Amino acid sequence: MDRRTFIYNAALGTLHLGWSSQAAASGQQGASSPQAPSALGSLKIAVHAPEFIPSPLAMPGLFPGRVIDVSHPQPIRDRRIDQTAVRTMLTQGMAALTGDKKPADAWARFVSPADIVAIKVNPSSAPATVTSIALLREVIAALNGAGVPNRNMIVYDRNSNQLEVNGYHTQVPAGVRVVGLDQRWSVKGSSDVNRSGYDPEVYCEMDCFGERETRSYLASIVTREATKIINLPVLKEHNASGVTGCLKNLAYGSFNNVARTHVDPKTYTDPVIPVMCSVGPLRSKSVLHIMDGIRAVYHGGPFGWNPEFVWEAKTLLIGTDPVAIDRVELEIVEQKRREVGAPSLFDRNPANLGRSSDIERTAQKNPFYREPNHIRTASELGLGTWELAKIDRRKIVVS
Amino acid sequence: MASDTNWITLLASNDRRGGVAAPARKPPAELIWKATLGDAVRSSPVLRDGVLYVGCRDGRLYAFDVTNGRERWRYQAQAALHSTPSLSGSLVLFGADDGTVSAVDRASGLRRWQVEGAGEVWSSPTVYEDVVYFGSTGGEVTAVDRASGQLRWRRQMDARISSTAYVTEHRLFVGCGDGRLVALDRSTGKDIWVHRAADGIVASPAVDGGLVLVGSEDYFFYAVDTESGKVRWKIETGLGVTSSAAVSGGKVFFGGRDGYLYALAQSDGRELWKSRPMRAITAPPLAADGFVCVQSFYGSTQAFETDTGKELWRANLGGSVSSTPIVSAEAVYLATYPGVVYALR
Numbered sequence: 001m002d003r004r005t006f007i008y009n010a011a012l013g014t015l016h017l018g019w020s021s022q023a024a025a026s027g028q029q030g031a032s033s034p035q036a037p038s039a040l041g042s043l044k045i046a047v048h049a050p051e052f053i054p055s056p057l058a059m060p061g062l063f064p065g066r067v068i069d070v071s072h073p074q075p076i077r078d079r080r081i082d083q084t085a086v087r088t089m090l091t092q093g094m095a096a097l098t099g100d101k102k103p104a105d106a107w108a109r110f111v112s113p114a115d116i117v118a119i120k121v122n123p124s125s126a127p128a129t130v131t132s133i134a135l136l137r138e139v140i141a142a143l144n145g146a147g148v149p150n151r152n153m154i155v156y157d158r159n160s161n162q163l164e165v166n167g168y169h170t171q172v173p174a175g176v177r178v179v180g181l182d183q184r185w186s187v188k189g190s191s192d193v194n195r196s197g198y199d200p201e202v203y204c205e206m207d208c209f210g211e212r213e214t215r216s217y218l219a220s221i222v223t224r225e226a227t228k229i230i231n232l233p234v235l236k237e238h239n240a241s242g243v244t245g246c247l248k249n250l251a252y253g254s255f256n257n258v259a260r261t262h263v264d265p266k267t268y269t270d271p272v273i274p275v276m277c278s279v280g281p282l283r284s285k286s287v288l289h290i291m292d293g294i295r296a297v298y299h300g301g302p303f304g305w306n307p308e309f310v311w312e313a314k315t316l317l318i319g320t321d322p323v324a325i326d327r328v329e330l331e332i333v334e335q336k337r338r339e340v341g342a343p344s345l346f347d348r349n350p351a352n353l354g355r356s357s358d359i360e361r362t363a364q365k366n367p368f369y370r371e372p373n374h375i376r377t378a379s380e381l382g383l384g385t386w387e388l389a390k391i392d393r394r395k396i397v398v399s
Numbered sequence: 400m401a402s403d404t405n406w407i408t409l410l411a412s413n414d415r416r417g418g419v420a421a422p423a424r425k426p427p428a429e430l431i432w433k434a435t436l437g438d439a440v441r442s443s444p445v446l447r448d449g450v451l452y453v454g455c456r457d458g459r460l461y462a463f464d465v466t467n468g469r470e471r472w473r474y475q476a477q478a479a480l481h482s483t484p485s486l487s488g489s490l491v492l493f494g495a496d497d498g499t500v501s502a503v504d505r506a507s508g509l510r511r512w513q514v515e516g517a518g519e520v521w522s523s524p525t526v527y528e529d530v531v532y533f534g535s536t537g538g539e540v541t542a543v544d545r546a547s548g549q550l551r552w553r554r555q556m557d558a559r560i561s562s563t564a565y566v567t568e569h570r571l572f573v574g575c576g577d578g579r580l581v582a583l584d585r586s587t588g589k590d591i592w593v594h595r596a597a598d599g600i601v602a603s604p605a606v607d608g609g610l611v612l613v614g615s616e617d618y619f620f621y622a623v624d625t626e627s628g629k630v631r632w633k634i635e636t637g638l639g640v641t642s643s644a645a646v647s648g649g650k651v652f653f654g655g656r657d658g659y660l661y662a663l664a665q666s667d668g669r670e671l672w673k674s675r676p677m678r679a680i681t682a683p684p685l686a687a688d689g690f691v692c693v694q695s696f697y698g699s700t701q702a703f704e705t706d707t708g709k710e711l712w713r714a715n716l717g718g719s720v721s722s723t724p725i726v727s728a729e730a731v732y733l734a735t736y737p738g739v740v741y742a743l744r
Contacts, residue, residue, distance in 0.1 A: 080617075080618065126679055126696065127638055127639075127657075128638070160439070161439065161696070161736050165656070165679050165696045165720050167599070167616060167656075169536075169561070170521075170536075170559060170576055170599060170601040171576055171601075171616060172576075173559070174518060174537055174538040174559045174576070175537070182439075183438075183456060183479060
């Protein structure tokens with residue numbers, strides 16, 4: 001694999017990489033976003049990775065700008081996420097995205113039976129607000145319908161303890177592998193007994209706050225094993241990045257050593273998240289994003305331990321464009337925060353800064369100045385559509 | 400207390416003590432020793448004859464001298480260990496993520512035999528008389544000869560098996576990832592009865608007083624008749640239940656992913672008390688001599704009075720997903736997810 005090192009800084013930015021900056025000029029048009037300059041020049045990031053090779057499936061994928069917002073009136077029954085309702089939502093949502101009536105045809109646009117499919121879940125809000133087992137099971141069943149056998153699927157995240165406490169290891173069908181990247185034994189039968197879950201040859205290097213280890217390595221599942229990635233983030237606020245959606249779920253769940261990018265009140269999640277998502281293997285293999293918004297979090301994320309800040313949004317957001325989905329997510333969370341009288345995610349009032357423990361107590365306080373404009377920065381890097389006016393948000397209600 | 404050979408379920412018996420009596424009720428106040436291992440510890444330690452056995456995700460089974468924490472030996476497996484070891488006679492038995500189950504000599508740490516299967520073995524091997532039983536995430540329930548590892552029978556259940564089997568003279572009870580709780584004929588592996596919960600059963604069943612006691616991911620905790628497979632009683636919790644129950648003195652104790660430790664009357668499922676909410680509890684509790692003790696995720700190790708649920712003590716030493724502490728007359732032994740083993744008194 002040919003690897004090169006790219007440098008981001010104020011002078012070089014996207015030009016050096018030769019990627020289109022289709023949204024750079026229009027990135028300030030979001031209704032709720034401040035008129036902030038691009039963050040790409042704010043931090044020097046060296047990316048050591050294979051060169052990105054454009055393809056129709058690579059982000060923003062087959063349907064740039066399209067977001068299917070599929071809701072169900074009762075996806076939660078008696079506190080449990082209803083498997084049948086999720087099936088209906090996913091089936092009809094995929095049909096709306098692709099135009100294919102048969103689920104197998106819809107999924108065949110993204111995967112083939114020979115693919116090794118990595119499924120990126122979000123388990124960090126253990127136990128209440130995570131990628132639901134119901135959604136994960138339906139995605140696995142849909143992949144089966146497209147001919148992908150269980151043995152070709154890998155459910156993964158950075159933290160194996162969070163995967164385990166949520167029951168991913170034990171509740172998926174037999175044959176599907178569930179891997180925490182912090183495990184040293186990621187591959188059955190590997191002869192390398194000290195194998196790490198990360199690829200030493202693919203990394204982003206940046207010094208955020210003078211930390212000792214300045215490299216963040218990409219998961220070897222992403223670089224070496226998977227041929228496709230299905231991304232299953234959760235609709236929720238994040239105390240540093242504003243929201244944790246498609247982009248952050250992919251970046252911070254696939255690279256290691258990422259917590260170092262935010263030391264309150266400053267966070268470099270913008271531009272680190274979008275730059276990480278631009279790294280060749282992650283960008284080219286992430287072909288479909290299905291955001292679990294059945295239960296959602298408007299404050300206290302990513303952990304969402306206070307149930308007061310969790311609400312039933314009853315939706316899935318489906319698409320191939322992670323920027324467009326995250327932009328819609330941002331609007332949904334902002335709307336909810338307005339409804340409850342919480343400050344905007346773009347808030348810069350120092351009086352609203354609080355300690356980390358405050359976020360479990362009140363929606364008025366946050367330890368960081370959040371950086372939701374990381375979504376816009378991703379658009380500058382060609383990962384998708386930021387402007388609401390250009391996003392084709394199709395709301396459908398199923399029952 | 401388990402017999403020298405039979406280890407009929409996870410940690411030997413339904414009180415989940417690991418075969419160790421547990422009279423101590425006072426809070427641990429002093430560190431005797433600690434050991435930092437190469438990776439997370441997901442399983443429970445077990446103790447016999449002054450040696451503590453700990454399986455680690457670094458693929459090693461460690462044997463520590465409990466008096467000073469010195470390592471007596473370590474056995475290097477070829478994959479991560481999530482399975483709680485079982486002790487039977489001179490053997491330590493454990494599963495690994497490469498699908499193998501190994502028998503290692505308790506004194507020397509040398510391997511006696513190894514058997515291969517499909518999928519990771521996270522369940523704990525269960526021993527009854529001369530047979531070892533275990534399930535795997537590849538969907539198999541397997542019975543092998545205790546002395547040689549030779550296959551007796553193998554049954555494909557078509558669902559992940561993470562539940563540790565409970566074995567009686569004639570039957571084997573085990574939960575399946577698709578919600579089945581099955582009673583199999585111990586000698587053949589054939590179905591005797593099947594109870595279907597609405598979601599997966601990951602916990603290890605406890606069997607006492609004619610009841611199979613086990614929680615499910617469907618939020619319910621069940622008491623199922625051992626003979627007929629019919630539900631005698633069930634109670635609903637706030638989220639899924641993966642914590643294997645401890646049974647002691649007519650009471651059933653288990654943790655919920657909703658963060659509560661529950662105490663139920665074994666006879667009818669009546670809730671006797673539940674703890675104040677913690678982070679999710681997925682580990683099995685131990686219950687003994689007036690107190691029940693549990694480790695919680697992201698949290699601490701806590702002990703409660705069995706009759707009232709009053710908190711007796713708490714040790715903030717790192718949480719655990721699936722490990723159960725050992726409380727002996729001399730010390731408390733804890734293995735935590737960050738990979739630290741503590742001996743406290």
